[in-house]
Amino acid sequence: MYVNPRLEQRVVQSILWLFTAITVFILFYIIFFILKNGLPVLNYQFLTTNPTDMGKSGGIYSTIIGTIALTIGAILIATPLGVGTAIYLTEYTLESKITRVIRFGSECLAGIPSIIFGLFGFILFVTKLKFGWSILSGSLTLAFMILPTIIRTSEEALKSVPYNLREVSFSLGGTKWQTVTKVVLPSALPGIVTGVILSVGRSISETAAVIFTAGSALRIPTSIFSSSRTMAVHFYILAREGISMPNAYGTAAVLIIAILIINITAYRLMHKFMKKYS
Amino acid sequence: MSIIEVNKLNLFYGNFQALKEITLRIEKQKITALIGPSGCGKSTFLRTLNRMNDLIDDVRISGSVKISGNDIYGSDVDLLALRKKVGMVFQRPNPFPLSIYDNVVYGLRVHGILDKKIMEQKLQWSLESVHLWDEVKDKLDQNALTLSGEQQQRLCIARLAVVEPEVLLMDEPCSALDPMSTAKIEDLMYELKKQYTIIIVTHNMQQAARVSEYTGYFLLGELVEFGETNQIFTSPKDSRTEDYLTGRFG
Structure with missing residues (x-):
C-alpha cells in the first residue's frame, strides 16, 4: 500500500x-x-514538630531527621566502596573476564527489587548481626542498594577524563595513585558527585528496604542503633492504615519537593560537567 | 658526546613488529629530528625512550636502550626517575584542566617539592624560559584551557621544564598549531637545546631541515638512514630516503 x-x-x-x-x-x-x-x-510547624497520636496530628520532624540520618549513613558507606571499585575497574585493571564479571554482578545488584534488599538486610543486619531495627541496619541495606548506581556513574565519569591527561602525568614521573588523585579524580568529581546525588534521591524515597531494617519508631533517633521512621515509610503507614490522609499528602509533598531539588541539582552539575569536556 | 645509545631495538605489538633492529646514537644537547610517513614507527620509537609503551598491553621489546650509560630496560630501573629525566611534549597541547599555576607546579608536587617559595621560583623560571611569564603572570589562577593553543603548548613545555629533564621528547609538537605559532615554538627549541637534548618527531620535512642537526628517516619500522641533517637532505645515501624527501611518496 x-x-x-x-x-x-x-x-x-x-x-x-x-x-x-x-x-x-x-x-x-x-x-x-x-x-x-x-x-x-504544609507549614513551618508541620516541618518542625514531632508527630503525635501515631501521626494523626502534629508534624513530621522526627521522620525528616530519620530520613536524613539514614541517607547520610548510606552515602557514607556506599561512596568510598563504590568510587573505590570504579577507580579499580577503570584505572587499575585492563578489560578482562574478571572486570566483566564484576560489572555484571553490580548490574544484577541494580536490578534486584528493593524489598529483597529489605529482607536480606533484615536477616543479616537486624537478626544475625543483632543490630536490631536501627539506623545502622537501614543505612547498610540502603548502601548496598545504591552501590551499583555509584559504581556506574563514577566509572562513566572516570572514563570521560581524556586518556592523554593520564599519559602526561606518567610522563612527568607521576605514579598511578598520584595521577588518580591529582588529575583524574578532580576532573571526574562533578560526574561522581552527580551519581552520589542521584543516590541520595533514591535513598530518601526508598520504602520497602527501610521498613524491614530501620523499623518505624516515631521517636527522634539518638544513636545509630535507634530505630527510626523515614518520610517515605511514614507516608506509607499513614496512608495504608488510614491514619490521616492530609498528613500523608503533606509528607508526600515534602518528599517530592526534596527529590525535585536533588534532581535539579544533579542535572545542573551533569550539564556543567559535560560542557567542560566537549 | 652521545647521551642515548640504542642497539638492535625491536618492538612488537602482539604479532606485529613495529620497530626493526633500530640502532642509533643521539648526541647531547643537539636537536635530532625523526621523519617518515605515518605509521612508520617514529612515535613508537620515541615512546621507547621514556618507556611510555609500557602502558600499552601486549608490547614486547628486545635490544638495548642506554641513556647516560644505563640500560633503561634493565631490571633495576626506577621508572619514575627515568621519566623525570626524559620528558615528553605531546602532539596536542594537553594542559590539565586546572589553573596555570597548578599545571606548572604539578611535576614539583609529584616529586615531593611542596615548599611554596621554591614552587614560585621554579614557576617563574620555567615560564620565563618558554617566554610565557609576561603573558600569564597576572592570571596564574586562571584555567589553563583558556590560553591559546600555542600558549598551551608553551605551558606544557614549562610544566616539563620544572622537573628539570635532560632529554625532551617532542611528538609532533607543532602539528596542531598554525605556521606563526610553529615558528615561535621552533625558536624556543633553539634556545632550549642549550640545556636539553631534544628529539623531535615531525611530519614536516621543512621543520626537520630548519631545526635539527641530526635526522633519522623511518620507514615501515626500519631506520633507513641516520646522519647529519645537511647530509640527509642534500645527499641521502639511500634511494628510499631520496624518494621521500623529493616527495615521490609520503
Whole structure:
C-alpha cells in the first residue's frame, strides 16, 4: 500500500507528539495532585514538630531527621566502596573476564527489587548481626542498594577524563595513585558527585528496604542503633492504615519537593560537567 | 658526546613488529629530528625512550636502550626517575584542566617539592624560559584551557621544564598549531637545546631541515638512514630516503 510520504510524515509526527504530551502530562499531573493535596497542610510547624497520636496530628520532624540520618549513613558507606571499585575497574585493571564479571554482578545488584534488599538486610543486619531495627541496619541495606548506581556513574565519569591527561602525568614521573588523585579524580568529581546525588534521591524515597531494617519508631533517633521512621515509610503507614490522609499528602509533598531539588541539582552539575569536556 | 645509545631495538605489538633492529646514537644537547610517513614507527620509537609503551598491553621489546650509560630496560630501573629525566611534549597541547599555576607546579608536587617559595621560583623560571611569564603572570589562577593553543603548548613545555629533564621528547609538537605559532615554538627549541637534548618527531620535512642537526628517516619500522641533517637532505645515501624527501611518496 502506498502512503503519501508527506502525509505519513505528518501523521507520525502528530502521534509522536501525542505520546510525548501524554508522558509529560502524567508526570506533571502526579506532581500537581500531590502538591494540591499536600501543600495546604504544609507549614513551618508541620516541618518542625514531632508527630503525635501515631501521626494523626502534629508534624513530621522526627521522620525528616530519620530520613536524613539514614541517607547520610548510606552515602557514607556506599561512596568510598563504590568510587573505590570504579577507580579499580577503570584505572587499575585492563578489560578482562574478571572486570566483566564484576560489572555484571553490580548490574544484577541494580536490578534486584528493593524489598529483597529489605529482607536480606533484615536477616543479616537486624537478626544475625543483632543490630536490631536501627539506623545502622537501614543505612547498610540502603548502601548496598545504591552501590551499583555509584559504581556506574563514577566509572562513566572516570572514563570521560581524556586518556592523554593520564599519559602526561606518567610522563612527568607521576605514579598511578598520584595521577588518580591529582588529575583524574578532580576532573571526574562533578560526574561522581552527580551519581552520589542521584543516590541520595533514591535513598530518601526508598520504602520497602527501610521498613524491614530501620523499623518505624516515631521517636527522634539518638544513636545509630535507634530505630527510626523515614518520610517515605511514614507516608506509607499513614496512608495504608488510614491514619490521616492530609498528613500523608503533606509528607508526600515534602518528599517530592526534596527529590525535585536533588534532581535539579544533579542535572545542573551533569550539564556543567559535560560542557567542560566537549 | 652521545647521551642515548640504542642497539638492535625491536618492538612488537602482539604479532606485529613495529620497530626493526633500530640502532642509533643521539648526541647531547643537539636537536635530532625523526621523519617518515605515518605509521612508520617514529612515535613508537620515541615512546621507547621514556618507556611510555609500557602502558600499552601486549608490547614486547628486545635490544638495548642506554641513556647516560644505563640500560633503561634493565631490571633495576626506577621508572619514575627515568621519566623525570626524559620528558615528553605531546602532539596536542594537553594542559590539565586546572589553573596555570597548578599545571606548572604539578611535576614539583609529584616529586615531593611542596615548599611554596621554591614552587614560585621554579614557576617563574620555567615560564620565563618558554617566554610565557609576561603573558600569564597576572592570571596564574586562571584555567589553563583558556590560553591559546600555542600558549598551551608553551605551558606544557614549562610544566616539563620544572622537573628539570635532560632529554625532551617532542611528538609532533607543532602539528596542531598554525605556521606563526610553529615558528615561535621552533625558536624556543633553539634556545632550549642549550640545556636539553631534544628529539623531535615531525611530519614536516621543512621543520626537520630548519631545526635539527641530526635526522633519522623511518620507514615501515626500519631506520633507513641516520646522519647529519645537511647530509640527509642534500645527499641521502639511500634511494628510499631520496624518494621521500623529493616527495615521490609520503
